Amino acid sequence: MQDSHDFQAVCVVSLPFAENAYVLWRDDRPDCLIVDPGTEPEKISEAVKETGKTPSAILNTHGHADHIAGNAAMKQAWPDAPLVIGAGDAAMLTDANLNLSEDFGQPIISPQADILVREGEIYESAGFQLLVREIPGHSPGHVVFIQEGVPSCVIGGDVLFHRSIGRTDFPNGSFEQLQQGIHEKLFNLPDETIVLPGHNEPTTIGDEKRHNPFVGQPAGYKI
DSSP, X not given: OEEOSSOEEEEEEETTTTEEEEEEEOTTOSEEEEESOOSOHHHHHHHHHHHTOEXXXXXXXXXXXXXXXXXXXXXXXXXXXXXXXXXXXXXXXXXXXXXXXXXXXXXXXXXXXXXXXXXXXXXXXXXXXXXXXEOOSSSTTOEEEEEOSSXXXXXEETSEETTEEOOOOSTTXXXXXXXXXXXXXXXXXXXXXXXXXXXXXXXXXXXXXXHOTTTSGGGTOOO
């Protein structure tokens, strides 16, 4: 469990893609957020119940199948929680070709989004004020959600990983776009900023600036 001083987060890993879903909450609030519910929604539902909180929103950082597979189950369990995604990836929710699930022979269709977010907006729910940044490259409309605090926290999806980055060989992928977005919209955050990624363990902005072999100092980034 991560404790970012004023909120808590539990990570639920869904197989077979080892995708990280998150449940985020503040102790003084009755509600919580679900982020990127994956292919094992029953595990996510159990994690929510253990918090004693009620989901007030379901956030998707992007529209790839491993990050949206649990949307339908979450909406069924908590129909009043809006489904939120970046405007550029909204079409992927209801198109198994676009969200890449058709390629695995198990088409996944999510409910349509209730709320579309865009660059620079603040999305507020469950006591969080999340700054939306669009960082395409892994998917065309990928967004990250940034919660300011001490330390700040990035709900990063498949943009920046511990010593790695999201794949850019999918349709509409672009390493140049992903690199630019990371440099301009994440590496300007405080070094102690926590990154909650869509796969693998958490990291910090400072660690990735100094050690990431794709976009950090080893790749020529100037600190």
